[in-house]
Amino acid sequence: MNTTLKTLVAVAATGSLLNAAELTGKISVKGTPPPAKPIPAVKADPNCGKSRTEDAMTRTWVVGAANGLANVVVYIKGGLEGKTFKVSEEKPLIDQTGCMYEPYVSAVQTGQTFQVRNSDAFMHNVNATPKINKGFNFAQANAGQVNEKTFDKAELGAKFACNVHPWMIAYVSVIENPFFAVSDKDGKFTIKGDLPDGKYTLAAFHQKGGEVTTEIEVKGGKATAALEIEAKQ
Numbered sequence: 001m002n003t004t005l006k007t008l009v010a011v012a013a014t015g016s017l018l019n020a021a022e023l024t025g026k027i028s029v030k031g032t033p034p035p036a037k038p039i040p041a042v043k044a045d046p047n048c049g050k051s052r053t054e055d056a057m058t059r060t061w062v063v064g065a066a067n068g069l070a071n072v073v074v075y076i077k078g079g080l081e082g083k084t085f086k087v088s089e090e091k092p093l094i095d096q097t098g099c100m101y102e103p104y105v106s107a108v109q110t111g112q113t114f115q116v117r118n119s120d121a122f123m124h125n126v127n128a129t130p131k132i133n134k135g136f137n138f139a140q141a142n143a144g145q146v147n148e149k150t151f152d153k154a155e156l157g158a159k160f161a162c163n164v165h166p167w168m169i170a171y172v173s174v175i176e177n178p179f180f181a182v183s184d185k186d187g188k189f190t191i192k193g194d195l196p197d198g199k200y201t202l203a204a205f206h207q208k209g210g211e212v213t214t215e216i217e218v219k220g221g222k223a224t225a226a227l228e229i230e231a232k233q
């Protein structure tokens with residue numbers, strides 16, 4: 001093996017080790033949250049109603065199989081103090097489609113570029129009112145328009161709203177490290193990345209239910225966690 005090839009092999013091996021950690025788990029809801037409610041204004045709107053045969057539903061509490069709770073931001077909250085991480089070049093998308101924000105809940109890293117798109121053939125405006133970061137408000141008049149933004153500071157649940165369609169709401173959390181995920185429809189989550197073995201505090205944040213934490217230990221690149229968030233009216 002020549003020197004160049006040896007170096008390439010060494011780099012490839014290191015790369016795979018660096019991406020070894022995988023944290024998995026489930027977020028459950030404790031108690032009975034209020035059920036989702038229809039939002040009749042969406043179907044009734046002359047523009048928004050065109051693409052819709054059924055009512056849009058509220059997404060405050062989305063509960064799936066075995067009390068699994070969706071739309072929970074799960075992230076490493078403690079154990080990484082003083083460390084800095086490369087910002088992902090991936091650009092998460094917050095889409096406006098059928099007069100709803102998709103996804104309803106998302107997360108980005110501090111300094112990570114994300115995209116906001118209008119997929120509808122009429123105007124929306126994007127009014128972001130974070131409490132710690134700098135807000136913005138711009139119109140997207142046409143289908144396909146994309147604007148790119150970043151937030152510099154950690155913040156949970158920054159609110160996005162469209163003032164043309166008052167039910168259009170989304171929440172974006174900004175996490176200081178790349179180790180985060182949003183729970184799926186059954187409350188499951190997977191966080192992958194270059195996380196060294198060790199002890200960490202894992203947090204789960206729900207827009208209405210608040211935040212809970214647990215201590216985890218990553219061993220051999222693996223850890224699992226189960227957290228419960230209490231239902232609130």
Ligand SMILES: [Cu+2]
Nearest residue numbers: 124162164165
């Ligand atoms: Cu709108």
